[in-house]
Each structure stands twice: as structure tokens, then as C-alpha cells.
Amino acid sequence: MNLELLVPDIGDFDQVEVIEVLVKKGDHLKKNDAVITLESDKSSVEVPSTIEGSIKDIIVKVGDKVSKGDVILSVVGIENKDEKIPPLTEKIIKEAENTIQYNDNLNQIKKPEPIENIKKTNIEFVSNKDDIDPVETKEWVESLTAVVQQEGSERANFLIKQLIDHAYRQGSKIPYTQSTPYINTIPPEEETKSPGDQNIERRLRSLIRWNAAAMVVRANKKFPELGGHIGTFASAATLYDVGMNHFWRAKSDNFGGDLIYFQGHSAPGMYARAFLEGRLNEKQLDSFRQEVNKGGLSSYPHPWLMPNFWQFPTVSMGLGPMLAIYQARFMKYLINRGLIKDEGRKVWAFLGDGEMDEPESLGAIGLAAREKLDNLIFVVNCNLQRLDGPVRGNGKIIQELEGIFRGAGWNVIKVIWGSYWDSLLANDKSGHLVKLMNETVDGEYQAFKARDGLYVREKFFGKFPETFQMVSAMSDKDIWRLNRGGHDPHKVYAAYDKAVKNIGSPTVIIAKTIKGYGMGKSGESVNTTHQQKKLDVDDLMYYRDRFDVPLSDQQVKNIEYFKPDENSPEIKYLKQRRYDLGGFIPERTTFSKPIKTPEKNIFDTMTKSTGEKEMSTTMALVRMLTSLLRDKHVAKKLVPIIPDEARTFGMEGFFQKIGIYAHEGQKYEPEDAAQLSSYREEKSGQVLEEGINEAGAMSSWIAAGTSYTNHDIEMIPIYLFYSMFGFQRTGDFAWAAGDSQARGFLIGATAGRTTLAGEGLQHQDGHSHLLASTIPNCISYDPTFHYELAVIFREGLKRMHENNENIFYYITTMNENYSHPEMPKGCEDGILKGMYRIKDFSKHKKNKIQLLGSGAILREMISAAEILQNDYEIDSEIWSVTSFNELRRDGLEVERYNLLNPDKEKKITYLEKCLGKTEGPILAASDYMRMNSDQIRPYVSKSFYSLGTDGFGRSDTRKNLRKFFEVDKEHIVTYGLSILANEQLIASKYVKDAIKKYKIDQAKPMPTKL
Ligand SMILES: Cc1ncc(C[n+]2csc(CCOP(=O)(O)OP(=O)(O)O)c2C)c(N)n1
């Protein structure tokens, strides 16, 4: 039977142009095959087939304008009679049915098994002065105790929840509690025991502690200016060691590897372990923080400086937590898209408690819970101090963080107290000890550990007679030994074990430690610990004794490293543990396959003139991406990332075509389900729609851009944003991207201070290229025409994803519609190097000026050149500058070479190759600050002038804005004449005439002052 394919609902558009016909007569058409591409004023979208069969006739052709209901083509095929319900609706019904079944299962609640061997502890309570009936309270507590003991805690939780719900309905105001008592989340009886040899592990940990401290002290003895930190790792050593010995699986032939974000200031500890593992030698340790010569160890985790070692730059506080969240999310994305296997890999992030003050640290925790990132584990090392002093002297950081994370939906595990406290807590029949723990603030806890056992006895236990009594049989030394959870390998092991087994939510382990643990008087728990980088001989002796490091006094005085023999039980154990866990960590390796660059013909349409048709470069980019999605090598690897701006950039067509990633699929029928660009969420969706969250989008981009090393799969992230909300907003992430060697495209869309009309001061970007230029491995371009964009993009694909250069691209695109010319012959090399001659006006052969225009302002230049030629008989050459940044880099390099090689033949800058033999002065302009074009000033040998958009932006029409910032064609003509007059090539009367003719206000202040 004959079937017809009609133009579907394309939203608010009517009479939309067909720009591509993707099928031919006689083709066998399958459902969802793209048939034609439609393009409206601002977006292009492919129309998929909803019918199947052999194509009999194609009714539409390129250039036709179509509307909803028009016939596209007809096929000879069979209608699927069964398919009465639209597929999306059917999917939703199926999912709903499955959920109902699932809920039915849940409803058959099993009665808990009687708990035979439960430890009978009496749950007591501390009488409270507000309690008007303590006897009644006691009865309630006893009832609850009985339930816990006989039916288990789950039943008790259930009853409490019922009571709360009931009380709400009765109108009670239930007090809001966000945190649990100040004790460990895991009770001793639920702790999983470590299978490790505790003695050997302690000895190893002591050596790592010693070598880490020795490394910092030695470096600073040699060069006091080098810096370094002892206190951070000293507080976190156990947290790292338990992970290294038992939990963190390295990348191997058959496993992708866990990913660990190490806290920046704990780097010495990682080097010290690598030393024992035989990965680093003494000479390298002695080169800590001396990174200029080869072989030095970087101050902090910097993949750029140690590309085979460090994976994640974390030392700019707040970046690590956010990057780790999006890393875990991206891992799930790759799994859900079927690009990597689900191997149960985890992402661990080690964070400081002070670091949690950074808005970025907590800013994305909601996403982690929402997306059920059970592959993510945060370990917050709560040593209660940051750089200047206590993190929360008057409060409790652990309780605060618990509330925040629990409120966000995380699994929270507090590791506050070490094993030595277990018996005291078990004997806390009156509840006074927990009350005391709850009431003591962090400032006090810190002070206790800066003093001694006697002080703790008096100031802590001494607060209540009951608690004072509890420790009466203990010596001051015993009291001093009462350890904190984060220093107790048993407690840490139990927490990690629970964390890795947790399903359905991310986990945060909040561990209490002591800053500068073991440093004694020189730096344990004192406000100055953070910056302690020197230890005198007495301090070193104390440190040695504290951790039983087998060094003689003389060796301590020499600050010698200690490494046991290769055949010692310690080294064998250490290596065996890592062998069993797949290899060493951290280690950065890459086994990804390059992506073949698409043939040039995929960009063919972009090298032809668009004729009458006007379009923006943003639209040209989206068109190009649509074509790239048809390339078999590239299509699956593209990761479009958009922070709630898809419609602004005309990308809504991507929603249907490749879907929006949603870990739970789409649970609703979207409002616009009937439309072609309907909002389609899918578990295997390809678009990362990040919401209004540039920092998150940037983190996703970094995760995707480093996927080649972290997941051994090369991906092509392309993140489109309002250019003003790019580098300016998330510059530190961009810097970290450079360090991480991320590969991919950043697209600063709606760019330019005068091109983005009708917005305002905070939207109009006049400096993102300057910010981009600060990152050494960021290559940036400001193209004007679609073919420039195509050449740049293809080269980017080739350099980054086929040749695997560790660079990334920043390209600005605009929203101004204009027609694009055909690509001039032989300009590709110039486009990539930064400039090429696009026009030569040489009719009059009297006076000439070189006009350099970039981005949107190039077109103003071309118009100005026409006026100069026609009205003033001035010739000009017009150069399209695609990148002032690249021209400057070439200039810098050539100049440096020439200065360092005075005896050799001089190299010539690319700029000089272009402009050296040309006539007349140079006028350069862009839609960015003058400093953008001024970058090339030192490398040209002619008079150089620039125009630009210095000053605050403001909303108006493009015409008025360009006039205001003096980059419109009239100003270019006037300034051009003035430059020629200044160079004494023409009379100044021409300038005066132009000023009058174009009504230029000479008294107007600089735009920077307005
Ligand atoms: C964004 C940023 N701001 C400031 C610093 C400087 N700084 C380095 S460490 C530190 C204190 C860290 O305290 P905390 O997070 O508690 O880590 P700890 O060393 O106590 O484990 C500060 C302020 C930084 N590294 N990054």
C-alpha cells in the first residue's frame, strides 16, 4: 500500500525551508531514518521517518518552504496496524506498569527475623530540664528500646516515622533535626573487620608519614622559599592508607580503575608511598617543588607537570568536589550510553573540612543525590582546622556537614571516635558522655589535642561528675590515647566497606582527625599547623619516636629517608596489596583509540555561498554538528553540553535526534510530545542538559574531555554557552582543564560586545578571547564566516581527537544573521594561522590602508573599505583575522628565537609574511577590547592603530552599539582617514569632513567612562 510522510508539527514555525534532502527515490526507508533537514530563522532540525517502505516519490526539494501537514514523500510499504498508541506513550505506560509491580513487591513487607544474638544494650536518656514528666519519657524510651532489641532498628524506624506522620496530621510541630548524635554512624557491632595485617600496615604508615615530612623539611632546608605542607597529610595518612591497601583498584587489562581525587596539600604523602613502592627515588623526593628541571615533583597534583602520575588537579579548593561529582555522573553517562561497561568503578574525592566552605564544594551535591551516584564517595577530612584557625570554633563542622549532606539525600557515615572510645561509650549508661560530646564545640576539641591527657580529663570529662567518674581509673596517658576515628584504621576500614557497598545514593564519610597528627608541640592541633614546613631536630626526634621509625639519632639529624629492604615483609606486603588491587595509584595512562577526522566533504555546504540566505555563525555551527552526527566515527563520540540555552542557540532539534541524558529515562509525556523538537529525555540520551549551571557544565566538559585517559575512550565534548558566562564565570575550571589536558570544544556563543544586541552589561562579552589567551594550551578563534568555522572545527577534530594533541579549542560564534560568501581559494592555512587576505581594493593606486577585522567587525571593515574606495579614493586590503591570540603566539615565538639566535638567519613572523610587503598603515578592530588586537602591535613593522569595544556593554540595537563603541563602518572610515592624515598621507580636511558627515561627536568621552 502507498503511504505518505507528512511534515510533522514543527512548533511555532510555518513555511520553513528544506535545506537538505537526505534520501533518494528507490531507497528503502526505515523508521527514524532522517529524511530532510528543515531550517527556520534560528535552528535546523532533521525530520525522521515515521513510516517504512520503498521510496516511490519525493515531493519536496531543497529550497522549498514547507509547513505542518505538507507531503514530503511517498513510499510503498505496510502500515503497522498494531501501532495505535504512540511509542512514547506506550513506553511510559510500560514503565508505569513495572513501577506498580515493583511497589506491589515492596508492599509485601517481610516481618524482620527475630534478632537472637542482638547485644542487649540499655538505651538510656539524659534527663532534660524541659522534661515535665521524666517517668513518662522513660516509659516511651523503654518501649522503643524493647522494639529495637526484639524487632530490630528497621521496625523502630518504621514506628517512629508512623508517629511523626501521625503527629503532623494532629497538628504537632515536629522539631526539625538534621543531624544525629555526635558519635560514629556505624556501631562497633556492625563494623566489618579489616583483613589486613595491622602491625605491618602501621609500620608502613609510619614510614610514609616520616618520608613525607622529611621530604618537605629537606626541600625547605635547601631552599627555604620552596614551601610545602606536613600537617595536612599527617592528619589524613590513615584515610589514604586504608584506601590504598584495601579499596582502590587500579586500571588494569580487565578493569577500568577507581578514580581518586587526592586533596592537593596531601601530595607529599602520595610521593612518600610511591617511594616505598619503588616508583620514585630519593633524588626525585629531593626535587619536591623544584619543577623547572626534569624529574622534579610537582607541588600539588598537576597532570600537566606529571602526566604519567597525577590524574586530577585539585589544589584550587572547591574544584575537586565538583569535578568528582561530574566525573561520577559522566561515568554513569558512558555506561548508560553503552560506551563503557559497568564494572562497579568508584570515584573517591578527598576534601578538607575548610575546603567545604567553598560554594563549589557543596554546590553540586544535590545533583549527586538526584542522579543516585552510588559510584561516588566523598571523604571529608575533618581535622577541624583550615589555614588560619578552626573551621567552626564555635560550632561543629561534622554535624553541620552531616545535616547538609543528609538533607541533600546522601548516605552519611560519620567516623568520629576511634576504637579506644568504644568501651567508654558502651558504658555510658546515663548518656552523659554523648551529651558531653554533643555539647563540646570544635574550638574546644582542637584545644584538647594541642594540650595533654590531664587537660582533657579536667576540661572535657570534668564537665559532668558522671563522665569524670568514667575515666577515674584511666591514667592521663590512657586518656591521651583515646583516638579519633579518622586515625583508627579499623573504623576507617568499616566506613569504606559500608560506602563501597551502598546502593542508590552517593556516600560522604565525615572523618574526625587531628591536624598535624604526631607533630607534637611543633604543630599538632595548633592554629599555625597548616604552614608548618620546618621541623627542628627535637621535633624530628619526637616524630621519629611517635611513629617508631627505625632511624638512629644521627640519621634523624641528617633527615634521612627510610626505605626497608625490597625483601622486607613491609615492602612485600605493600607491593602485594597493590598487586592484588591491580597496580599503582595514582597513575595516568591512555589507551584510547583516536577518532578518524571526517572527510572534508562533510563540510562541503559550509564552503559554498549561502546566497541570499542569512544565518548566524551559531546556526552554521549547529548545522555543522547535525552533519557531524551523520559521520560514523564522530556521531557517538560527540557530547553536546548545554546549560539551559539550547533554544537560544537553535539546538532544540538535538532533543529528538539524540535525546537528553536522564539516568531514569523519561517518566512523563512531555507537553510538546507531538512536536518534532519535543523535549525527549532518555537513559541513553546524548545531550548533557545541565540546567543553569555553568560550573557543572564545565565540570562535565572536563570529564568528557579527559575521558581518553580516565575511561580510555576518546570523546568529543562540545560545550556551548553564552560567551560572557564562560571564562569569566568559570575561569578556574578552564585553567584546571588545561592542567588536566582536556580535549574538546568550548563554544562562546552569542559573542561580541556589540553583536549581542538588546541584552546588557552582564551579557555582552568583550574580553573572553583575552581570558582564553591566558591558558597556554587553549587555542581560540573568532571566525566571521561559515567556511572559516568549518576549517577551524575540522582542524580541531584532527589535532585533538585524531592526533591526540593535548589542547582545547575556544571558538566564538555570533547571533547576527548575514549571508556568507564562498570560501576563497587557498585560505585554509591562513584561517588556521590567524589571518588571511579576504579582499584587495586597489582601484586608485594612490593611498592604501591595511584593514584587519575580526569576527562580527570584519563585515564593518569590508563596508568601510567600500566607502573609502568609492567616496575617498583610498585603496585598502582587508584581512580576516580569525585569531589575534594565535598571531601573537607566533610573534612571541619568532621574536624569542631571533633574540636568542643573533647569529642565525632571522625567522619571519606569520604577521610579517602577510603584512611586511603591503602598503600603508594598519587599522585593526574586533568586537572585543582594543587589547585583543593590540596583542599583535609589537610584531608589525608599520604604524598600527586599533579600535575595540572597551567599556561596559549596554542594551541597544547593533547599529547604535557599534556607533557607541566606535566600531561601525562610519567610525572605521573616519578613523581610517585620520590615520592616513596622521601618517601625512592625506590632508586632514578629509577627516573633518567625515566627522561632520557622520555626525561624530568629538566631545563624547571614551566609552570606558560612560
Ligand atoms: C580556592 C583556594 N583558596 C585558597 C587556597 C589556599 N589554601 C590552601 S590550603 C588552605 C586551608 C585548607 O584547609 P582544609 O580544607 O581544612 O584542609 P586541611 O589542610 O586542613 O586538610 C587554604 C586556604 C586554595 N588552595 N584554594
Ligand SMILES: [Mg+2]
Ligand atoms: Mg582542615
